[in-house]
Amino acid sequence: MGTLFTFLLWCLLFVVCWPLALLALVLWPLVCLVTLPFRLVGITFEALFATLRALLFLPAPLLGGGRRSVG
Helix, strand or coil: CHHHHHHHHHHHHHHCCCHHHHHHHHHHHHHHHHHHHHHHHHHHHHHHHHHHHHHHHHHHHHHHCCCCCCC
């Protein structure tokens, strides 16, 4: 759905201002290449924080912190 919306936006831009639409079409791969290192750093930090969260919350299920007594 997002890809279709992006395509329709690009078509609208092409009708309104075709030089800008063609420039965006040419520069889009370069923008993806420039932002690739930032994406990789984001994925790395997300994995690091998920590992730390798993290590910090590991004792809770082992000690019975996840269960509630009924009655």
